Amino acid sequence: MALIEIRGIHKHFGNHPVFTALDLEVEEHQVVCLIGPSGCGKSTLLRCINGLEEIDGGEIRIDGDRITGPGVDVNALRREVGIVFQSYNLFPHMTVLENVMLAPTRVLRQPHDAAAATAMGLLRRIGLEAKAREYPDRLSGGQQQRVAIVRALAMEPRVLLLDEITSALDPELVAEVLNIVRDLAAEGMTMLLATHEMGFAREVAAKICFLCDGVVHEEGPPAEIFGAPRRERTRMFLRRIIEAGRL
Amino acid sequence: MRAEDSPARDVADGGNQGGQRFRVGAPPPSVTRLCGAALAVAGLVVVASWATLRDLRAALQTLGQAGAIADTLLLLLGMAAIALIVPGARSLLLARRADTALAQGDVIGARVAASAARNLAWITFGYAAAQILGLLAIEFLIANDLAVSRTFFLLPLIESSFFLILRAFWINVAIFMIAEVLVLIWGLVVALARLAPGAAGRPIRLIATFYVDVFRGLPAIINIYLIGFGIPLTGLPILKGMSQEAFAVLALTLTNGAYVAEVYRAGIESIHWSQTAAARSLGLSYMQTLRYVIVPQGVRQIIPPLLNNFIGLQKDTALVNVIGTIDAFNQSIIVASNNFNLSAVTTVAALFVLITIPQARLVDSMVARDRRRMRTGAG
Ligand SMILES: Nc1ncnc2c1ncn2[C@@H]1O[C@H](COP(=O)(O)OP(=O)(O)O)[C@@H](O)[C@H]1O
Numbered sequence: 041m042a043l044i045e046i047r048g049i050h051k052h053f054g055n056h057p058v059f060t061a062l063d064l065e066v067e068e069h070q071v072v073c074l075i076g077p078s079g080c081g082k083s084t085l086l087r088c089i090n091g092l093e094e095i096d097g098g099e100i101r102i103d104g105d106r107i108t109g110p111g112v113d114v115n116a117l118r119r120e121v122g123i124v125f126q127s128y129n130l131f132p133h134m135t136v137l138e139n140v141m142l143a144p145t146r147v148l149r150q151p152h153d154a155a156a157a158t159a160m161g162l163l164r165r166i167g168l169e170a171k172a173r174e175y176p177d178r179l180s181g182g183q184q185q186r187v188a189i190v191r192a193l194a195m196e197p198r199v200l201l202l203d204e205i206t207s208a209l210d211p212e213l214v215a216e217v218l219n220i221v222r223d224l225a226a227e228g229m230t231m232l233l234a235t236h237e238m239g240f241a242r243e244v245a246a247k248i249c250f251l252c253d254g255v256v257h258e259e260g261p262p263a264e265i266f267g268a269p270r271r272e273r274t275r276m277f278l279r280r281i282i283e284a285g286r287l
Numbered sequence: 288m289r290a291e292d293s294p295a296r297d298v299a300d301g302g303n304q305g306g307q308r309f310r311v312g313a314p315p316p317s318v319t320r321l322c323g324a325a326l327a328v329a330g331l332v333v334v335a336s337w338a339t340l341r342d343l344r345a346a347l348q349t350l351g352q353a354g355a356i357a358d359t360l361l362l363l364l365g366m367a368a369i370a371l372i373v374p375g376a377r378s379l380l381l382a383r384r385a386d387t388a389l390a391q392g393d394v395i396g397a398r399v400a401a402s403a404a405r406n407l408a409w410i411t412f413g414y415a416a417a418q419i420l421g422l423l424a425i426e427f428l429i430a431n432d433l434a435v436s437r438t439f440f441l442l443p444l445i446e447s448s449f450f451l452i453l454r455a456f457w458i459n460v461a462i463f464m465i466a467e468v469l470v471l472i473w474g475l476v477v478a479l480a481r482l483a484p485g486a487a488g489r490p491i492r493l494i495a496t497f498y499v500d501v502f503r504g505l506p507a508i509i510n511i512y513l514i515g516f517g518i519p520l521t522g523l524p525i526l527k528g529m530s531q532e533a534f535a536v537l538a539l540t541l542t543n544g545a546y547v548a549e550v551y552r553a554g555i556e557s558i559h560w561s562q563t564a565a566a567r568s569l570g571l572s573y574m575q576t577l578r579y580v581i582v583p584q585g586v587r588q589i590i591p592p593l594l595n596n597f598i599g600l601q602k603d604t605a606l607v608n609v610i611g612t613i614d615a616f617n618q619s620i621i622v623a624s625n626n627f628n629l630s631a632v633t634t635v636a637a638l639f640v641l642i643t644i645p646q647a648r649l650v651d652s653m654v655a656r657d658r659r660r661m662r663t664g665a666g
């Protein structure tokens with residue numbers, strides 16, 4: 041049984057359908073990449089899995105538990121499913137350390153000292169121990185995004201959702217963020233990531249899902265999707281990516 | 288640089304060929320007349336100053352306050368008044384120098400001198416205007432045989448009533464200090480009620496909106512009157528036993544709480560939704576998100592409008608005289624009617640102004656700081 045099972049979900053904003061019977065599975069310890077044209081619903085899908093958006097039909101299960109529909113404790117769900125956003129969204133009025141410690145102390149009710157020790161350990165791992173007492177606006181975009189990843193990791197989630205986490209970064213800062221994701225993948229973290237970094241997707245992902253027209257239009261191992269896509273839409277999308285020099 | 292080498296040289300000769308030249312190289316128009324006018328105005332104002340000081344001396348004599356000290360002070364003032372001549376004269380000198388330079392073909396030198404001369408001329412006009420306003424104020428005070436001064440600034444009465452007024456002012460201070468604390472709490476409660484989420488929050492939202500609409504529209508003086516006189520009449524237990532000051536605090540809290548609730552709400556709604564998304568995605572509840580993420584950020588933005596509201600609240604404490612509380616204003620009215628003179632009221636006015644000025648400056652500096660931070664792009 042897959043860790044995340046998405047079965048025939050429907051979702052629309054007003055009259056605009058975003059998902060029409062979309063299916064997707066993510067195995068435990070697997071890294072899955074969502075690719076697809078802008079506006080195809082990558083962010084919306086990740087937000088649905090985290091309970092930030094509600095779906096209009098179908099269901100999502102995590103480890104067999106239904107996490108959509110009435111009667112779901114979204115706060116409990118979010119403890120298990122971390123998400124990192126394109127625009128970092130650190131809390132600007134808190135130091136880096138406070139950002140990382142907020143949820144462990146307030147949601148998991150960890151003692152302050154234990155949470156601080158854990159947070160410092162995580163910051164050390166990403167080389168930002170020295171910035172622990174700084175405010176986010178003193179950090180570069182890459183550093184902020186690394187802190188945002190660590191903030192999600194501090195909750196020890198079973199799944200990490202990453203929504204185009206390098207899209208807002210200057211090119212030279214992309215690598216430092218991707219290295220963390222690479223490490224997490226090597227440690228067996230289950231991850232679902234929306235990305236435009238095709239080279240990176242090819243390297244870390246076990247499975248690539250091409251989202252288009254409200255469904256997963258084509259999916260398969262990277263070699264297959266990037267090397268020999270079967271469907272015309274996938275080929276067209278990848279051709280445009282290659283023309284833009286992103287593959 | 289020799290004038291002949293200057294690219295502006297052609298222009299100075301009137302040879303504006305091609306039509307594409309920078310106009311900045313054009314010879315400056317003469318500023319001699321402007322600067323002459325500035326010097327003339329300065330001279331007139333100085334004469335007027337001396338005339339006013341003479342009137343002032345005469346007034347002091349009728350008050351029996353004239354003497355060596357007063358004369359020395361007046362003389363110093365007279366000397367200070369002459370200072371206005373300095374920028375006027377310097378501007379005229381510079382204007383002359385600009386004309387000479389231009390005659391010798393030194394366009395750049397002329398431009399520099401003319402610009403400095405124009406600057407000084409306007410400085411002269413500015414200070415002259417301020418000085419005239421000062422003179423008018425003095426004449427106003429001593430006009431009609433010192434009528435204005437006697438009515439508003441009768442020193443012996445101000446001295447004798449000062450501590451009485453100051454003690455009564457303590458009532459105003461106590462009322463606004465307690466009311467401000469309550470307003471801070473009550474306003475936040477109302478703001479959160481107006482933002483209560485979902486269908487369950489709907490009735491609460493409606494009640495809070497109704498409350499804000501009513502108390503924002505209701506004049507504070509009517510509210511104080513209704514509560515101060517009305518509640519004792521109702522004979523309700525506990526409430527009817529409250530002091531007049533407590534009623535005043537209650538009324539001012541209700542009125543200002545409605546404003547401050549709106550201030551809070553604006554601050555909370557100004558925080559980008561992505562902050563809420565980030566907090567909720569970490570598992571924080573709605574209330575935790577408000578408490579740890581949204582409100583702390585919103586509060587930083589609302590401090591200036593909040594302080595402005597406090598200044599208004601402090602002034603509104605003078606309205607409690609409608610229910611007969613002996614605050615500073617009411618006390619001063621009593622003194623005034625006993626003495627047929629308003630000088631004690633002037634004391635109260637000065638006290639109110641005195642306590643608000645530091646706060647007004649604080650608001651200014653906070654707004655300036657926020658603007659600076661916005662410009663540097665730092666959060
Ligand atoms: N809150 C919203 N309200 C209305 N439409 C939305 C909202 N969020 C996203 N959409 C629409 O849903 C579609 C999918 O958006 P999104 O998930 O952000 O796409 P992607 O991340 O793949 O670029 C887009 O057409 C977008 O305009």
Ligand SMILES: [Mg+2]
Pocket residue numbers: 082083084203204
């Ligand atoms: Mg997106």
